[in-house]
Amino acid sequence: MDKSPQELYAERQRRMQEAMAGRVPDRVPAPFFTADFHARYAGYTLAETVYDGDKLERAVEKVILDFEPDAFEQQHTRNLIGRQLDLIDYQPMEWPGSRIGADDPFQYLDREIMRADEYRELIADPSWFWLTRMLPRTAKNLEALAAFPYPPSLVYTGAAINVAAFGTEEMKRAMDTLHEAGKCALETIARERAFIQRMAGLGFPAHRGGAMLCPFDIIVDFMRGAKGGMLDMMRRPDELLAAIDMILNTFSRRAVDLFRTLPNKVVFIPLHWGIDGFMSPKQFRTFYWPQLRRMIQMVIDAGLTPMPFFEGECTSRLEIIADVPPGTCTYQFENTDLVRARAVFGNTICIRGGMSGSLLIAGSPTEVEEQVKTLVATVGKEGAFILDGSAAGIPREARPANVKAMFDAARAHGVY
Amino acid sequence: MSNDDDQRLIGLLADMEEEAALALARQMLDSGFDPMRMLDLCRQAMTIVGARYEAEEYFLTELMLAGEMLTEISGMARPLIGERGAGGAAAHRACVVIGTVKGDLHDIGKNIVTFMLEIAGYEVVDLGVDVPAQRFLAAIDAHKPSVVALSGFLTLAFDSMKEIIEAFQEARSRDGFKIMIGGGQVDDRVREFTRADAFGRNAMDAVSLCNSWTAA
Numbered sequence: 001m002d003k004s005p006q007e008l009y010a011e012r013q014r015r016m017q018e019a020m021a022g023r024v025p026d027r028v029p030a031p032f033f034t035a036d037f038h039a040r041y042a043g044y045t046l047a048e049t050v051y052d053g054d055k056l057e058r059a060v061e062k063v064i065l066d067f068e069p070d071a072f073e074q075q076h077t078r079n080l081i082g083r084q085l086d087l088i089d090y091q092p093m094e095w096p097g098s099r100i101g102a103d104d105p106f107q108y109l110d111r112e113i114m115r116a117d118e119y120r121e122l123i124a125d126p127s128w129f130w131l132t133r134m135l136p137r138t139a140k141n142l143e144a145l146a147a148f149p150y151p152p153s154l155v156y157t158g159a160a161i162n163v164a165a166f167g168t169e170e171m172k173r174a175m176d177t178l179h180e181a182g183k184c185a186l187e188t189i190a191r192e193r194a195f196i197q198r199m200a201g202l203g204f205p206a207h208r209g210g211a212m213l214c215p216f217d218i219i220v221d222f223m224r225g226a227k228g229g230m231l232d233m234m235r236r237p238d239e240l241l242a243a244i245d246m247i248l249n250t251f252s253r254r255a256v257d258l259f260r261t262l263p264n265k266v267v268f269i270p271l272h273w274g275i276d277g278f279m280s281p282k283q284f285r286t287f288y289w290p291q292l293r294r295m296i297q298m299v300i301d302a303g304l305t306p307m308p309f310f311e312g313e314c315t316s317r318l319e320i321i322a323d324v325p326p327g328t329c330t331y332q333f334e335n336t337d338l339v340r341a342r343a344v345f346g347n348t349i350c351i352r353g354g355m356s357g358s359l360l361i362a363g364s365p366t367e368v369e370e371q372v373k374t375l376v377a378t379v380g381k382e383g384a385f386i387l388d389g390s391a392a393g394i395p396r397e398a399r400p401a402n403v404k405a406m407f408d409a410a411r412a413h414g415v416y
Numbered sequence: 417m418s419n420d421d422d423q424r425l426i427g428l429l430a431d432m433e434e435e436a437a438l439a440l441a442r443q444m445l446d447s448g449f450d451p452m453r454m455l456d457l458c459r460q461a462m463t464i465v466g467a468r469y470e471a472e473e474y475f476l477t478e479l480m481l482a483g484e485m486l487t488e489i490s491g492m493a494r495p496l497i498g499e500r501g502a503g504g505a506a507a508h509r510a511c512v513v514i515g516t517v518k519g520d521l522h523d524i525g526k527n528i529v530t531f532m533l534e535i536a537g538y539e540v541v542d543l544g545v546d547v548p549a550q551r552f553l554a555a556i557d558a559h560k561p562s563v564v565a566l567s568g569f570l571t572l573a574f575d576s577m578k579e580i581i582e583a584f585q586e587a588r589s590r591d592g593f594k595i596m597i598g599g600g601q602v603d604d605r606v607r608e609f610t611r612a613d614a615f616g617r618n619a620m621d622a623v624s625l626c627n628s629w630t631a632a
Contacts, residue, residue, distance in 0.1 A: 230480045279475055356601060357574075357601040358574070362605050391571050
């Protein structure tokens with residue numbers, strides 16, 4: 001007799017949880033993770049799925065029903081954001097259908113937003129710095145926030161006088177913009193919740209809870225830019241380290257407090273700058289890993305599961321990053337040697353990935369099936385393995401027949 | 417100026433002693449040092465930097481700081497070159513045209529390759545990011561490169577690389593130059609897919625490929 005959606009939901013969730021805990025599930029789980037495969041697969045431009053919730057949902061639902069993954073990654077909060085970004089006129093990022101073409105993907109733009117001589121100001125008062133420096137510099141329609149009154153000045157008679165900053169037309173426009181963008185964001189969040197509920201009713205669990213960055217990446221990606229951040233390690237290491245600590249104790253802590261309240265307990269942590277070749281082993285041990293390790297512990301202590309995504313290749317870091325409590329973490333990899341990772345970790349860490357972007361894009365279904373067999377026999381031999389595309393999941397350009405072959409092969413050859 | 421200063425400057429640059437290196441370079445130029453010779457000392461220092469990068473003693477940070485120091489010193493020396501009438505341009509081995517392919521805006525990997533090729537003596541024409549076939553073709557016409565290097569971080573770059581290489585084939589014979597690709601998840605399967613001549617995993621591969629293709 002066919003299983004009910006409720007039974008399938010429980011079975012899929014248990015499969016994922018067992019693997020993430022470092023144990024052997026009934027078979028190798030294969031969740032669906034992608035930045036944008038769903039759009040092309042369903043015949044939409046990326047812009048359509050970034051601006052139109054109905055189309056996004058039709059696309060994601062089609063992927064889920066066609067491939068029957070063991071979990072799916074929520075797409076609303078990372079895709080249905082075009083209107084908000086347009087409203088605030090966000091600068092250090094491109095998104096489909098705005099300044100770039102309707103089928104061009106989201107792209108991060110490397111910019112120096114914070115100057116090197118501003119570390120002291122940032123560290124002394126991070127929230128204030130973000131409100132009055134970072135936001136006005138990154139969102140054109142929020143430039144007026146540079147004149148936001150210092151909150152503690154709004155006290156006693158000051159409460160009556162320092163509100164003057166809110167009286168200008170520029171500030172009104174910024175506040176109106178935030179209100180409009182906020183309404184769009186509320187709609188995105190509400191739609192995502194409803195969609196997750198609907199998919200749960202069909203037997204498919206959503207996977208991810210919150211997403212956060214490690215302190216070093218926040219500084220380099222969003223504040224100092226690649227060149228500034230890299231040079232700061234040599235020119236101003238003490239200020240950089242102080243800023244990293246500050247971010248860990250403020251931004252990261254607040255993020256974890258928020259994630260604690262979300263229904264899904266897996267915290268996605270995409271990592272950019274710690275990869276082989278970018279940092280020396282010494283720099284990795286000084287500016288990156290100790291603070292990332294503390295952040296991972298913060299997530300674990302909150303009862304959540306950290307899922308760092310080590311972009312690029314991190315094979316030379318394996319011995320260092322192995323140092324986490326057994327059964328608590330899932331490490332997602334891109335180009336890192338997974339067989340070596342398994343040898344270093346044993347089953348203490350769940351490994352996720354294995355299907356290269358080039359194979360999914362330019363390979364054949366037979367080659368995909370062979371690769372799944374190889375992965376199951378090596379990396380996944382004793383559980384603690386989640387099969388996934390390694391190009392931040394399934395790349396948009398992947399051939400649908402290859403994607404189908406991957407999920408079919410997990411079912412056919414992944415049984416323990 | 418003594419030969420000691422020459423060696424000291426090379427050492428300071430190679431050892432990433434930014435402040436001391438820049439101070440010494442300024443002092444040497446102020447005392448009438450030949451600006452062309454100054455640029456040559458920089459090149460010698462950068463060769464050491466490149467070797468240390470290759471030996472994994474240096475990483476991205478050192479390449480960036482080396483680039484910064486080089487820019488600073490070039491800025492001091494170049495205006496003096498005409499003035500002091502020093503001559504003799506450095507000998508270039510061969511030209512490489514490089515760019516991040518259409519649709520992709522990432523340039524960190526491309527910049528590392530550019531840096532390493534330059535210190536290996538190549539004349540590098542960097543077309544920047546999001547470069548379509550037409551701009552590569554125009555640069556090939558103008559510079560007659562020995563090698564064209566296509567960089568890409570995103571998976572969409574695979575299709576772009578393929579299209580660009582097809583455009584090369586349509587527009588001319590590929591006999592005049594070699595094509596190498598690299599970046600992100602580029603591997604041999606992608607090389608086959610795009611029909612490039614070779615792929616490289618890192619900047620050292622890029623230099624080795626160019627050396628093997630341009631060796632006399």
